[in-house]
Amino acid sequence: MPELPEVEVVRRRIAPLFVGRTIESVRTTRPSYFFLTPPVTLQRRLAGRRATALERIGKYLVAELDDGGRLLLHLGMTGQIFASDAASRRLLTGKRRRAPAQAGPFRPDRHTHLVFGFKDGGPRVLFRDARKFGKVAYLEPGADEPRLTKLGPDALKADGRALYEAFRSRRAKIKTVLLDQGVLAGVGNIYADEALYLARVRPTRRADSLTRAESLAIARAVRRVLMRSIAAGGSSISDYVQPDGQDGSYQETHYVYARTGEPCRRCKTPIRRVVIGQRSSHFCPSCQR
DNA sequence: CACTTCCCCTGCAAGC
DNA sequence: TGCTTGCAGGGGAAGT
Secondary structure, X not given: OOOHHHHHHHHHHHHHHHEOOEEEEEEEOOOOOOEOXXXXXXXXXXXXXXXXXXXXXXXXXXXXXXXXXXXXXEOOOOEEEEEOOOOOOOOOOOOOOOOOOOOOOOOXXXXXXXXXXXXXOOOOEEEEEOOXXXXXXXXXXXXXXHHHHOOOOEHHHOOHHHHHHHHHOXXXXXXXXXHOOOOOEOOOHHHHHHHHHHHOOOOOOEHHHOOHHHHHHHHHHHHHHHHHHXXXXXXXXXXXXXXXXXXXXXXXXXXXXXXXXXXXXOXXXXXXXXXXXXXXXXXXXXXXX
């Protein structure tokens, strides 16, 4: 799903539709673990509220509300946030991205867990998530949220020296450590693979085996792939779409992710896939040491 | 603590 | 065509 770049693109696009507008109604699906805060409570707390800012913390979106509370959103693997007037041609899943344009506006389906209606009667904001790995929570004013406070520094600001220090005490594989949101917030499976490729480090290397130079290279590579992906509108692999319904294009630039068996863009060696910590990892056995 | 395994849920592609 | 299996961008809980 959405990693830092996709969440950041969603934030930028959705902020103008969400910030400054008074929420009139909140429609939800039935209670499920998607709702960290029960639907009835969400409705009670959010009706009449107005967001004053929408920020991104790691892969979380956090709306500051005019009562001092906060609205926490996480897209999980398949979360989609979009406007009710978005081009709806491919909001309904898929890998089959050639699907013909769907006529008319998007109709909330059984996977559309949140629909915000506003007092001004303008476009609604919808949150859809087929797998329900996403999350929504209302945080009372001043409430502490461990999910947020546990996060490490933002991956866009990855610092090589700090990473080197963190790596030194970790015996796990570097791929696993990069996915640890407490070390660096925002990197997920795609960008961990892409960054390690650019840094020429194999995902299977133990973190504590990395040199200072390699750590600096990884930090630089992380910043680079994330910035470039944001500029490209994110990676649209299966479900991710921008809030206006358009695909991102960074997947066209991937060096290794989902390119198993295909030639390395640098040396033509077939890209290899291994499983690390239950997640697939892709790398070039020739370029990455 | 650090690390690993399992699990939450749905939809799609590939294989038979 | 239909069934089964494997796989998917995340992360928390519980185990060692």
